[in-house]
Amino acid sequence: MPLKRLHLHNFRLFKEKDFNISEGTTLILGKNGSGKTSILESLNILISGKSFRTQETKECIKSEQEFFNISCKGTFAEKNLLLNSQNSLSNRLKTSRKLDGSPIKKEDLYFLQIVLAKHLRLLEGEPEIRKEYFNSLMFHVKPELKKLNSSYQKALKQRNRCLKKGLSQAELNLWSNEVATLGLDLSKEQYNFFQLFKGHVREFINTASRLSSFSFLEEVDVTFSKGWERSKKLEVSLKDCIDRDTALGYTSKGPHRMDFTFSIKNKKASSNLSRGQLKILILLIFLSNFRMIKELVQSEIILMVDDLGSELDSKNLSAILEEILKIDGQIILTGIEGEEMHGSLKKMANFTQINL
Known part of the structure; x- marks a missing residue:
């Protein structure tokens, strides 16, 4: 099922970078502005053909460069999956998705859900x-x-x-x-x-x-x-x-x-809930709907949560991590360097860590 190896060339902050992704849980740690969210953005572009940050994906091209090229290898339905996206300053985004060498539609791939800062306003925002x-x-x-x-x-x-x-x-x-x-x-x-x-x-x-x-x-x-x-x-x-x-x-x-x-x-x-309590509720809403998707359409699932530890104390962080780790799917989390998330996660599961 999982995405396995991501390659970024001229994408956002990254000139040339490869990342290994766990088929279970991956934790991406780094300071603010180190590129954690950009990694999630690249995966979203590869799977959905869209950026969650901008309408114009050419804005993802690294400063003073003319194009980006990103790709990811993995498996899907026990077959080899290759995703590739390219964008230049003069052309539109081009994305190819191939399963054992044959094209596959994005609708037939994973159910991808990314929990971003904007989703923390799911209950109180527009x-x-x-x-x-x-x-x-x-x-x-x-x-x-x-x-x-x-x-x-x-x-x-x-x-x-x-x-x-x-x-x-x-x-x-x-x-x-x-x-x-x-x-x-x-x-x-x-x-x-x-x-x-x-x-x-x-x-x-x-x-x-x-x-x-x-x-x-x-x-x-x-x-x-x-x-x-x-x-x-x-x-x-x-x-x-x-x-x-x-x-x-x-x-x-x-x-x-x-x-x-x-x-x-x-x-x-x-x-009537605090910011931390609202975040817990929103994350549980997302998790409940992952279970619904799994039951109704048997989709292979990828969950990405950006900056999971923000606004959560150690008790609530550990509690919500336990719930997240129960989902039957690939999990990619990001956090700020030095937060408690690494220690909390280490007590619960094996995971791959990416340090930026």
Whole structure:
């Protein structure tokens, strides 16, 4: 299953560097700015074709160089895997993925989840963070929904164009009807998947809360907001807010505005937990959904957590490490040099350490 050997050439800080990655757990330690997150970024580019730091991957080219070339060898489904990505200042990113020499689609590879600093705002940050995370899960479990979502987004774009440019009422009505029809179908699928998501999260976290370290998470719950008034049909809601949408120049109601909220004992989690407790909850949410993915689609899993030790005391760090190490997949963690994570991890598992 695992990624095994990563090669970086002219990527971010790295002129020429090779890294061996454990098939189990790898710990990357270094000072701030030493390139820990860049290693995770390179793996994300190789697997997904995208950077989580920038829209333009050419920004990853090392200063004063004209291109980068990154590659990784590993195994997948008991076959040899080779990933390669290149980007120059004058061309787009080119990525190839081959399994025993034959091309393989990125959708058929690992389920990769990276926990970054932005995800620490999953519960208190803007809804877009939660929607992006929710969609990554939903589309992996139900890839056929990508087509429905794409059709809805196209109709939404056309309605927004009508609103912004003040086009004819007939054209606005046409696209409003399309948004309402497709939006209702998409919202039903979102809600159905949310019920699956909710069930796994509640079961996993309520079980974890029986441990003394996580007792503050007793009676966790999560509620769904579909993106418009619960009492109205989407078609009616779109009509009722037409003046507001015209003034804004975009559509303010619909499944593109879906959201979810976590609570503990009927109180909003983001307002009642400390920063460290919120991080524990977020990590447990990620872990619960890894288990869901494994059960539903039998995907091979890679978990990467950037700066795991931040905002966690030694007790909570040890407790969450124990939970992370239970997942059936490859684990890559980063931490700041001198933190307690090395000592905590050493007591629990064998691992490969990369020092930067």
